[in-house]
Amino acid sequence: MKCDKCEKQATFHITERVGEEAQWEELHLCEHCARDYLSKPSEPESQSSMASALAQHLKLGQTADELARMDRQKCPICGISFYEFRHQGRLGCPHDYVCFEKQLMPLIENIHGETLHTGKRPRRAGHDIDKQTRLIRLRRDMRDAIQAEDYERASELRDEIRSLDAEGSDEGREPLVS
Amino acid sequence: MVKLEELAGKCGEWLRGSGPHSDIVVSSRIRLARNVADFPFMRKCTGLDRASIERSLRERLGQIAGWENVSYINVNSLDETDRQFLVERQLISRELADADGSRGVLVDAGEKFAVMMNEEDHLRIQVMHSGLDLQGAWERINLLDDQIEARATYAFHERLGYLTACPTNVGTGMRVSVMLHMPALVLTRHLERVLRSLHRISLAVRGLYGEGSQAMGDFYQISNQITLGKSESELIAQVAEVAEMLIEYERKARTYLVENGLKELHDRVSRAFGVLCTAQTISSEETMSLLSSVRMGVNLGLIRDVEIPTVNKLFIHTQPAHLQKLRGSPLKTADRNIERALYLKDHLRQRPQDEHPENN
Numbered sequence: 001m002k003c004d005k006c007e008k009q010a011t012f013h014i015t016e017r018v019g020e021e022a023q024w025e026e027l028h029l030c031e032h033c034a035r036d037y038l039s040k041p042s043e044p045e046s047q048s049s050m051a052s053a054l055a056q057h058l059k060l061g062q063t064a065d066e067l068a069r070m071d072r073q074k075c076p077i078c079g080i081s082f083y084e085f086r087h088q089g090r091l092g093c094p095h096d097y098v099c100f101e102k103q104l105m106p107l108i109e110n111i112h113g114e115t116l117h118t119g120k121r122p123r124r125a126g127h128d129i130d131k132q133t134r135l136i137r138l139r140r141d142m143r144d145a146i147q148a149e150d151y152e153r154a155s156e157l158r159d160e161i162r163s164l165d166a167e168g169s170d171e172g173r174e175p176l177v178s
Numbered sequence: 179m180v181k182l183e184e185l186a187g188k189c190g191e192w193l194r195g196s197g198p199h200s201d202i203v204v205s206s207r208i209r210l211a212r213n214v215a216d217f218p219f220m221r222k223c224t225g226l227d228r229a230s231i232e233r234s235l236r237e238r239l240g241q242i243a244g245w246e247n248v249s250y251i252n253v254n255s256l257d258e259t260d261r262q263f264l265v266e267r268q269l270i271s272r273e274l275a276d277a278d279g280s281r282g283v284l285v286d287a288g289e290k291f292a293v294m295m296n297e298e299d300h301l302r303i304q305v306m307h308s309g310l311d312l313q314g315a316w317e318r319i320n321l322l323d324d325q326i327e328a329r330a331t332y333a334f335h336e337r338l339g340y341l342t343a344c345p346t347n348v349g350t351g352m353r354v355s356v357m358l359h360m361p362a363l364v365l366t367r368h369l370e371r372v373l374r375s376l377h378r379i380s381l382a383v384r385g386l387y388g389e390g391s392q393a394m395g396d397f398y399q400i401s402n403q404i405t406l407g408k409s410e411s412e413l414i415a416q417v418a419e420v421a422e423m424l425i426e427y428e429r430k431a432r433t434y435l436v437e438n439g440l441k442e443l444h445d446r447v448s449r450a451f452g453v454l455c456t457a458q459t460i461s462s463e464e465t466m467s468l469l470s471s472v473r474m475g476v477n478l479g480l481i482r483d484v485e486i487p488t489v490n491k492l493f494i495h496t497q498p499a500h501l502q503k504l505r506g507s508p509l510k511t512a513d514r515n516i517e518r519a520l521y522l523k524d525h526l527r528q529r530p531q532d533e534h535p536e537n538n
Contacts, residue, residue, distance in 0.1 A: 078222040090298070092222035094215060094333035094341045097348075108338070108345050114407020117339025119350040120320070122327045132215035132331065139217075143224065 003030035075099045077133050079140070095133045135164055182251075182260055186495075186503040190267060190289030190306065193494065195486035197309020201477040202425050204357040204397065204490065205306050207268075208315045208414075210323055211342045211351035212301040215333040219343040220296060228280040232295050238329040239284060239293065245325075247287040254281055259508065262499035268306065270294055291322060298343050299351075301326065310421055312354060312414045320410075339406065349406025354414050356421040361396040361474045362431035363424075369398075372427055376400060381420055395466035395493060400424070436478060447475030451484075454522045459515040465496045465522065472526075484526060492525060 003009065008030035071083035080092030082100055091097070097104060109115050138161050145154035192205040213219060217231055236250055253261060253274060261275040270283050274297045281296035294302040303326070305319040333341040340351040347353075363369040373383050384399045400420055402413045435443045450471035454460075473489045475481040494500060496518050502509050505517055 078218045080222060088221065090221045090343045091219055091345070093218040094213065094335070096219075097335055097338055097341055104345060108348065108406065111346055112349065112404045112406035114349075114404075116337055117335075117349045117406055119339060119352070119409040119413075120323075121339075122332050122334050123324070132333070135216040136218055139227070143226070 002028075003033050004028050005033040006030060008032070070103055073100070077137050077140075093133070093136055095136070131164060135161065138164070182256075182263055183503060183506070185267070185289075186263070186500060189487070189491050189494070190269075192268075192289065192306035192308045193487060193490040194308050195490050197307060197311045199425050200309035200486070202358055202360065202428050203310040203421065204359055205308060206310055206312045206315050207304065207306045207355045207357070208312065208319045209302055209304040209353050209355075210319060211299040211340065211347045211353075212303065212323070212326070213299050213333040213341060213343070214301070215331045217300065220298060220300070221343065223296075225279055228296050231300055232280040232282060235295055235301070235330065236282070236284075239326060241329065242325045245284075245286070248284050249287075250282055250284050252282045254279065259499050259502055263503050266494055266497040266499050271297060271302070273297055274302075291318065293322070293326070299347070301330075310356060310418070310425070312356070312418050312421075316410065316414055346403075347405050350408070350410055350413065352405055352410055352413060353401050354417040355399050355401035356417060357397055357399045358421065358424055358428070359395075359397055359470070359473060360424065360428045360431075361470050362435055363428050364396050366431045366434060368427065368431060372424065373398070376420065379416075379420070381417065394463065395470040397470075432474070432478060443478075444475075444480050447471050447478075447480045451475065451481055451526070455526050457519045457522070459512070460519045460522065461515055462497060462518070465518060466493065469493055469496075488525060492522065496521060 071086065072081060074081045075092055075096050076099065077095040078092035080096060082103055085091055085096065085100070091100075105115060138157055142154050142157040142161065145151070145157060192207075197203070197206075214231065214235070217223065217227055220228075223231070239245065239248075240250075251264065251269075253264070253270060256264075261270070264270040264283065265272055265275050267289070269285055269289065269292045271294065274281055274283070274294050277296070279296070281294075283295065284293040285291075290307070291303070291305045294304070303319060303322055305315045305322070307315045307318075335341050339349040342348050342351050360369060363372060376383055382401050382403050384401070400417060402417055404413070408416070450468040454465070454468050454472060469489060469492055472481060472484070473486070476484050476486055476489060495504065498514055501514050501517050501521065504521070509517055
């Protein structure tokens with residue numbers, strides 16, 4: 001068998017766990033590439049190195065049970081699980097910063113050395129985060145209702161979205177309407 | 179919609195080679211990552227969400243006073259060469275080029291700023307100035323950010339600042355970058371040591387095309403890594419301070435080369451120029467590396483009759499997608515290498531005396 005990364009004979013066969021459940025990825029590498037692969041903590045991309053920094057951080061002081069429980073936790077607004085974030089390095093919505101606060105704050109401190117923003121502030125934002133996340137959730141519910149062909153529910157949700165949108169239109173700054 | 183062919187012949191203002199320290203600093207760039215509050219971040223957006231964000235932001239931003247000369251480029255409708263063309267011009271990121279679904283970029287006529295939509299964040303605002311001019315870039319981008327914020331509600335957290343899809347950008351959402359041309363530090367083999375010291379003060383170093391790109395043509399981009407806990411002006415000051423230090427090192431290295439090996443340096447620069455003027459076929463990598471020597475040669479007065487803006491332009495215009503746009507047809511690698519050689523010849527040999535050729 002040839003090495004996955006070069007033309008040499010593969011002498012190392014590595015099995016990596018890649019998924020939440022029993023998903024495995026097999027790697028066949030020659031001695032040289034295997035040494036490179038094993039000596040690197042993860043791929044060089046910022047995304048995965050961030051995810052691995054996070055994984056490292058979480059492993060400290062957490063039991064396997066606690067970790068598994070953290071991983072299963074989901075954001076009620078966008079539905080992303082902490083596991084999903086941990087592996088892809090991207091959050092699903094602004095509310096994740098609130099609902100995963102316990103997990104994220106140590107990570108943020110690790111990355112930036114600080115946890116408090118001291119720079120620019122939007123002149124008029126920040127005042128109604130609740131309403132914004134409600135809009136995200138309502139839009140998602142409406143989509144689900146349409147998919148389930150529950151059109152009555154979908155039209156109720158649409159009205160609710162519209163009335164929320166209308167509330168925001170004071171000072172000529174309405175939220176984004178699709 | 180703007181014709182990319184029209185852009186191809188022109189140059190962004192950031193390439194004009196003016197501004198402080200423009201012999202070493204090509205450009206100063208600031209970008210802000212912003213998200214609108216009432217949509218999920220990109221990875222949880224449906225196709226419909228993406229389309230709504232794009233349409234609605236386009237509409238809103240289109241109303242901004244003073245943005246009459248801003249054009250929208252629908253990246254989703256472009257073929258690969260056209261997307262690559264925008265990446266080469268630094269108007270969009272690799273990530274936006276390679277993504278799927280509704281996405282685009284607003285670009286002003288002078289290419290001083292670009293606003294990407296549906297990249298990693300809903301909005302990526304970018305300003306590029308020629309030379310070392312972070313203050314000017316900040317003033318411009320701060321104003322753009324205010325103008326956009328007046329029309330869209332940003333996702334903002336009292337303690338964490340601007341919320342971004344990746345926690346590495348949270349807070350100011352700001353990346354400040356300075357692109358430096360440092361051929362003398364490379365030649366004197368001092369660069370690596372200098373760059374290593376940057377990691378200790380948590381600044382990132384990248385090549386010409388950002389994250390993961392190799393340093394081509396002796397161009398290096400330095401930027402802040404931290405985005406939270408420091409104000410915008412503190413972050414700018416930090417990057418500016420390091421840029422000034424690197425400028426000084428590069429100048430010292432150039433002086434050293436001139437004082438201790440002028441003949442060799444002159445020879446190297448002249449040969450590079452000779453190859454660029456006479457080659458029949460030439461790769462992009464070789465072009466970058468030779469142009470780098472020529473750029474230094476012009477700045478040290480070893481090559482006359484070539485202007486820095488011309489050299490700057492050639493770095494961009496000799497890249498694959500630009501060549502194909504300028505030529506007006508798709509070209510395979512071998513044909514591109516021939517086309518590139520022709521293009522270089524045309525633009526470098528056109529010296530003042532050539533305009534009145536004598537019979538010989």
